[in-house]
Amino acid sequence: MTTPSPLTQDELKALVGKAALQYVVPGAIVGVGTGSTVNHFIDALAGMKDQIRGAVSSSVASTERLKALGIPVFDANEVESLAVYIDGADEIDGHGCMVKGGGAALTREKIVAALASRFVCIVDESKLVPALGRFPLPVEVIPMAAQHIARRFAALGGTARMRLRDGQPLVTDNGQHILDVTGLSITDPLGFESQVNQWPGVVTVGVFAHQKASVGLVGTTQGVVKTFTY
Numbered sequence: 001m002t003t004p005s006p007l008t009q010d011e012l013k014a015l016v017g018k019a020a021l022q023y024v025v026p027g028a029i030v031g032v033g034t035g036s037t038v039n040h041f042i043d044a045l046a047g048m049k050d051q052i053r054g055a056v057s058s059s060v061a062s063t064e065r066l067k068a069l070g071i072p073v074f075d076a077n078e079v080e081s082l083a084v085y086i087d088g089a090d091e092i093d094g095h096g097c098m099v100k101g102g103g104a105a106l107t108r109e110k111i112v113a114a115l116a117s118r119f120v121c122i123v124d125e126s127k128l129v130p131a132l133g134r135f136p137l138p139v140e141v142i143p144m145a146a147q148h149i150a151r152r153f154a155a156l157g158g159t160a161r162m163r164l165r166d167g168q169p170l171v172t173d174n175g176q177h178i179l180d181v182t183g184l185s186i187t188d189p190l191g192f193e194s195q196v197n198q199w200p201g202v203v204t205v206g207v208f209a210h211q212k213a214s215v216g217l218v219g220t221t222q223g224v225v226k227t228f229t230y
């Protein structure tokens with residue numbers, strides 16, 4: 001008897017991306033996040049595009065993918081609210097608090113998530129953590145404030161590095177830069193998010209605690225597991 005080979009991380013992402021379709025409300029506009037897991041969701045969503053009005057997207061990359069598949073994309077200013085926002089995460093704790101921004105889309109992700117009544121987070125099991133802080137924390141900053149903000153993180157015991165692309169500071173969809181901060185211990189995600197949000201020059205901190213996930217769908221080798229619903 002042969003043992004089935006374990007699923008790859010990408011296969012787990014595909015599994016959970018497809019499972020998220022059950023949260024899409026027919027006839028509605030769906031909030032769509034960014035990243036490799038969400039890309040699987042977008043591809044699956046194309047199969048039911050005739051049943052939805054369209055999407056509000058959190059990045060140029062997701063917008064391009066949605067449009068290429070024939071899914072209409074609305075500007076966030078055109079909608080008052082969304083029933084559901086579906087997005088991945090770089091890590092998620094047992095309370096639904098997340099670190100996001102590994103794909104530099106954190107600011108628009110927070111904006112679209114804020115419009116939604118329900119945040120469905122789709123991850124493979126490698127993203128589950130007992131407490132936030134394993135993944136380098138992305139922080140979108142106004143370029144002229146980068147060094148000042150890096151010093152503030154150093155005072156908290158962290159090390160901030162400018163994210164580079166092709167040897168130059170990465171420029172986000174919003175024309176800003178990203179600092180990736182290691183060495184932090186985020187014991188109070190709500191308080192930490194509020195604190196960093198107040199620093200001049202911070203556009204968005206990648207802790208999602210005020211807008212945490214209401215549903216967690218986790219792709220595991222045993223199938224998709226719903227971790228919590230608030």
Ligand SMILES: O=C[C@H](O)[C@H](O)[C@H](O)COP(=O)(O)O
Binds near residue numbers: 033037090106
């Ligand atoms: O900025 C990017 C987002 O926060 C992503 O949702 C996050 O990085 C997870 O991406 P992936 O599904 O590719 O691991």
